[in-house]
Amino acid sequence: MAFAGKSTSRLSESAATTLPIMAYMALAICLMVADHRGGYGEQIRHRATWITEPMWWLASAPTRTYNASREGLALRGQLQDENAHLHRELEISSARLNRLSAVAEENQRLRQLLGGTRGYRLNVQLAGVFDVDLDPYRQRLVLDAGSDTGVQVGQALIDSGGVLGQVVEVGAHRSTALLLTDPDHAVPVQVARTGLRAIAYGTGRSDRLDLPNIPQSADIRTGDLLVTSGIGGRFPAGFPVGTVTELHPDATRLFVVAEAQPAAHFERGLEVLLISNLPVVTDIGPPAPKHAQNPAIVPASQIPASTASAQKPATQVSPTQKPTTQKPAAREPAATSEKKP
Amino acid sequence: MNRAPTGWLIYGSLLLGLLFAVLPLPAGVSEARPYLLALLIAYWTMESPLSVGLGTAFVTGLLADLVTASPLGEQALRLVVLAFLVQRFRARLRFFPFWQQALAVGLLLLNDRIIVAFVHLVVGAAWPAWTSWLSPVLGMALWPWMFVLLDLVRLRSRERN
Numbered sequence: 377m378a379f380a381g382k383s384t385s386r387l388s389e390s391a392a393t394t395l396p397i398m399a400y401m402a403l404a405i406c407l408m409v410a411d412h413r414g415g416y417g418e419q420i421r422h423r424a425t426w427i428t429e430p431m432w433w434l435a436s437a438p439t440r441t442y443n444a445s446r447e448g449l450a451l452r453g454q455l456q457d458e459n460a461h462l463h464r465e466l467e468i469s470s471a472r473l474n475r476l477s478a479v480a481e482e483n484q485r486l487r488q489l490l491g492g493t494r495g496y497r498l499n500v501q502l503a504g505v506f507d508v509d510l511d512p513y514r515q516r517l518v519l520d521a522g523s524d525t526g527v528q529v530g531q532a533l534i535d536s537g538g539v540l541g542q543v544v545e546v547g548a549h550r551s552t553a554l555l556l557t558d559p560d561h562a563v564p565v566q567v568a569r570t571g572l573r574a575i576a577y578g579t580g581r582s583d584r585l586d587l588p589n590i591p592q593s594a595d596i597r598t599g600d601l602l603v604t605s606g607i608g609g610r611f612p613a614g615f616p617v618g619t620v621t622e623l624h625p626d627a628t629r630l631f632v633v634a635e636a637q638p639a640a641h642f643e644r645g646l647e648v649l650l651i652s653n654l655p656v657v658t659d660i661g662p663p664a665p666k667h668a669q670n671p672a673i674v675p676a677s678q679i680p681a682s683t684a685s686a687q688k689p690a691t692q693v694s695p696t697q698k699p700t701t702q703k704p705a706a707r708e709p710a711a712t713s714e715k716k717p
Numbered sequence: 718m719n720r721a722p723t724g725w726l727i728y729g730s731l732l733l734g735l736l737f738a739v740l741p742l743p744a745g746v747s748e749a750r751p752y753l754l755a756l757l758i759a760y761w762t763m764e765s766p767l768s769v770g771l772g773t774a775f776v777t778g779l780l781a782d783l784v785t786a787s788p789l790g791e792q793a794l795r796l797v798v799l800a801f802l803v804q805r806f807r808a809r810l811r812f813f814p815f816w817q818q819a820l821a822v823g824l825l826l827l828n829d830r831i832i833v834a835f836v837h838l839v840v841g842a843a844w845p846a847w848t849s850w851l852s853p854v855l856g857m858a859l860w861p862w863m864f865v866l867l868d869l870v871r872l873r874s875r876e877r878n
Binding site: 393396397400401403404405406407408410411412416417420421424427428431432434435436438439 | 735736737739740741771772774775778779780783784786788789790791793794797798801804805836840
């Protein structure tokens with residue numbers, strides 16, 4: 377009896393010592409399972425941030441004080457060295473700035489000498505490419521900017537390489553742009569080296585533009601850089617369009633056709649710049665056909681820059697005529713930058 | 718005569734242990750940090766079993782889980798197991814010489830790492846880095862110093878009372 381009683385008491389004693397640990401272990405394991413399966417841990421941790429945040433703050437205090445003191449105790453010599461270095465850099469930079477401002481002034485003066493038509497003030501806007509359509513009959517881009525961000529029909533598109541095309545349709549949030557290489561597109565260009573004017577037509581191929589009807593006596597060579605001439609007002613002047621790659625006589629043997637490689641990266645990039653100089657467009661656009669007193673028959677590409685600029689005040693002084701001259705210009709602007717005949 | 722050390726000493730040291738668990742360390746060293754909290758729980762279970770037991774170990778572990786963002790209950794389980802083992806062998810551990818005591822604590826910490834590895838295996842988390850196995854060794858090396866230091870502090874506070 378005594379033995380049995382002793383053994384039971386021993387059993388109960390061992391049970392009494394192991395029961396709490398069993399309970400605690402079971403509780404911990406239940407918690408872990410609940411955390412792992414049910415994701416309750418996240419909620420609990422979220423609630424407990426008022427405990428954990430101060431703990432983290434305290435724990436990171438040594439590192440913070442160390443960094444702060446290291447900055448605070450920087451040696452005087454180091455600071456002097458740094459100061460001298462910065463002074464030198466500042467001097468160099470300000471010298472450069474002075475030179476740049478001198479160049480800018482000179483540039484301004486030269487532009488004024490050239491005449492007002494080139495002094496466009498450009499409005500620039502970045503737009504993302506939403507969709508690309510490059511096939512032999514359609515070369516278009518859909519941009520993720522529309523009339524809500526101020527895009528207007530006729531704005532020119534450029535990228536880092538050069539001119540890409542122009543906006544032809546504007547929706548509320550999207551707009552469509554016609555690329556330089558679209559078979560329906562033409563852009564007035566100028567040979568940068570000689571100033572020779574020409575029109576570059578798209579061919580439906582992303583790597584080629586055609587410049588037909590160049591006189592055989594004209595000064596143009598392979599390797600010549602083509603830039604926008606700004607005539608017609610649709611494209612601002614001076615942006616690279618392409619490089620002449622080949623010259624050959626056309627079917628009549630009277631003119632030369634130049635082939636050019638476009639400067640813009642049609643097959644690369646997801647962002648384009650929209651630029652506009654629309655206020656100037658309204659001034660230069662060809663007048664309404666019913667007013668025959670203006671040289672409307674002459675294509676805009678052949679109007680010298682001086683007459684184009686001389687025209688400006690004439691249209692400006694007659695505000696009553698302005699709406700009538702504007703409307704056709706908007707509907708069928710600048711013959712040179714529009715569809716092929 | 719009240720021999721139990723004051724509560725602030727116990728809980729203050731545990732708080733320090735919690736802070737040490739989240740002290741920012743370089744990435745490679747972080748896994749090998751000694752489990753100071755386990756050493757503290759072992760010490761207090763050994764020296765003042767009336768005030769520190771399984772319950773304290775469990776609560777401390779839960780707090781550590783919250784602070785270190787380990788699975789909720791993991792460190793609670795580890796500390797409870799450790800406290801239980803220390804309680805079991807308390808009489809023997811207390812009268813071991815220092816080096817033997819340190820060895821025993823090292824074994825307890827190794828057991829702790831095995832529990833961690835097991836939990837990670839079950840939960841499906843990544844296997845702990847090999848440097849984490851240095852943690853028991855460091856903890857073992859730390860034990861005698863911590864023991865002496867805490868004994869000194871405890872004596873001081875008792876004398877002041």
